[in-house]
Amino acid sequence: LVTSIATSSLLAQSGESLFTNYCAGCHHSVVGVNESGGEQTNVYEAPYAKTVIEKLKTETKTKEAFVAFVKDYIDEPTKRKSLYGKKAIKNFGLMPSLKGAMSDEESTKLAEYMYSDYNKKKIAEKIVPSKTTETLTPSEKANESLFAKHCASCHTTVVGVDESGGKLTNVYDAPYAKDVMSKLKDETKTKEAFIAFLKDYIDTPDKRKSLYGKKAIKDFGLMPSLKGVMTDEESTGLADYLYEKYTD
Structure with a gap:
């Protein structure tokens, strides 16, 4: 009996461990970066845990109701119970049921950890470095706005995640801005040539001028x-802003 109790204690998982094992992969692990709107934000495979927890606390009002909701939802997730609308479910899908994956005691422990301790001792997360608008010069702000208005929606806004080959990569509506700038710098050699090429290309884009082959143009269009x-x-x-922004 003593051995059995000792073994059970060793096997018992903390709320943080349960969260890491069953939740973090989708709700906490960064799978990409979205640069639209002039700011860098992390991309996850499901709504970010902190946001979900805050929203659920607002909805449930009490810790008891919060715990009860989490336990019920992870056992039997449905669209009707979801805190998010159709768009989120369409983007992320409905989470899989965890029924049977944890004991009742463990699911309670997980829910209580989420309510009380998630923000106190955060699991290590990739930090996305960014230059906030407060630190930009007026000229940089103006150029950032031009980029956000005319370029970001295709070249930096993540529209999906590609999991082929066992590796997660961001999907965009056009070649990723950083890759384009890096390639263009290699081709043009100097900042002056870079700026001249970019100004000419955005005015009169042409297949013959493109840095990318037929496949890319077929996939993304001109x-x-x-x-x-x-x-x-x-x-x-x-053009000057892009040259400086995407410095290798």
Whole structure:
């Protein structure tokens, strides 16, 4: 009996361990970075844990109701119970049931950890470095706005995650901005040539000028012309900004 109790104690998992084993992979592990809107934000495979917990606390009001909801939902997740709308379920899917994966005691421990301790001792998470708008110069802010308005939606906004080959990679509507800038720097050699090429290309994009092959153009299409959308000064500022922003 003593041996049995000792073994059970050793096998018992803490709330944090249970969270790591059953929740963190989707709700806490960063799978990519979204740079749209001029800010870098982490991308997860499901709604971020901290946001979910805060939303659930608001909905349930008490710890007892919070714990009861979590235990019920992880056993039998349904669209009707979800805190999020159809768009989130369409983007992330409905979470799989964890029924039978934990004992009643363990699911209680997990829910209590989420309620009381999740924000006190956070599990290590990838930190995304970013330059906030407060630290940008007026010129940088203007160029950041141009990038956000004319480039970010295709070149930095994550539209999905590719899991092929056992590796998670972000999916965009066009070649990723950092890769494009790195490739263009290799091709043009100097900042002046970089700026000249970029200004010419966004005005009159052409398959013959493209840095990418037929497959990329077939997959993404040829970018639309931005001729007349910006002044010469603005397009120069944008190109200069991109050269400096994506420094290797």
